[in-house]
Amino acid sequence: MKSNLLSWIEEGNITFPAVLLSQYRNVHLNEYELVLLxxxxxxxxxxxxxxxxxxxxxRMTISVLDCNDMLRKLVQRGLLEIIDEVSSEGIRYEKYSLKPLWERLVDQFLISSQNDKEKSKKAEESDVYTCFEKEFGRPLSPFECESLSMWMDDDHHDPIIIKAALREAVMSGKLNFRYIDRILFEWKKNGIKTIDQAKNHGRKFRQKQTQHRTKQEESYQPSSVPFYNWLEQ
Incomplete structure (x- = not known):
């Protein structure tokens, strides 16, 4: 009795992509079809x-008739394939191939990944609008919204860089879109694509400034550290 149980346990395992369990619904398989495959x-x-x-x-709880019907539908839907082969002895035979299923899963994975990227991008873009409205203390005008959209869609500025330019403008006491646009223009011209690069670039320019800020600038920013005036480029 025990030896029979051990033989049953040692019958072996099957190997299949774990993504099949998480994505079978998305390739329009039900549980019966999944177990059949x-x-x-x-x-x-x-x-x-x-x-x-x-x-x-x-091996299942379905009749032979239902199993045959399920196999036919899986082939018709492009999730299972029957291949004709010829053996080395010249004998023709048929076999099942699950390659169409794996291809469908790969396609589904790529679609899901693209959807995730698009959702992440929309969330980042929405966060940019929120940051600007928070710093400006009011809803953005249609013109300002269009400028933000152009920075992201036409000029391909990363939302993180746009927010960094906004912070630079706030620190400089020059909170307006023209000033921020100039910052982004200079950063793009100098190949700046990361926050660290932006910080280093601004630090170098500020180190070159020798003149003190005007009283008007001091009213916006009490710090004695001079900030680079991007509009004077």
Missing amino acids: LNILSFIEKGNAFPTPEELSS
């Missing part, structure tokens, strides 16, 4: 590449 894969890995509907249904 897993059984086909199990037979293939044990050397039987073309199990009969009888063999498959004996």
Whole structure:
């Protein structure tokens, strides 16, 4: 009895992508079809590449007729393929291939990844608008919204860099779109694409400034540290 149980346990495992379990609904498989495909894969890995509907249904709770109908529909939907092969002895035979299923899963993965990227991009862009409205203390005008959109869509400025330019303008006491646009122009011209590069670039310019800020600038920013005036470029 014990030896029989051990033999049953040692029957082996099947290997399949874990993504199949998480994505089978997205490729329009139900649980019966999923188990059917897993059984086909199990037979293939044990050397039987073309199990009969009888063999498959004996492992499931569906009839041979239902199993045969399910196999036909999976082939029609492009999730299972029947391939004609010729052996080395010249004998023709058929076998199942799950390659169409794997290709469908890859396509689904790429679509999901693209959707995630688009959602992340929209969230970042929305955060940019929120940051600007917070610093300006009011809703942005249509013209200002259009400027933000152009910076991201036409000039391809990263939202992080746009927010960094906004902070630079706030620190300099020159909170207006013309000033921020100039900052972004200078950064792009100098190949600045990261926050650290932007900080280093601004620091170098500020070190070159020798004149004190005007009283008007001091009213915006009480710090005695001179800030680079991007509009004087």
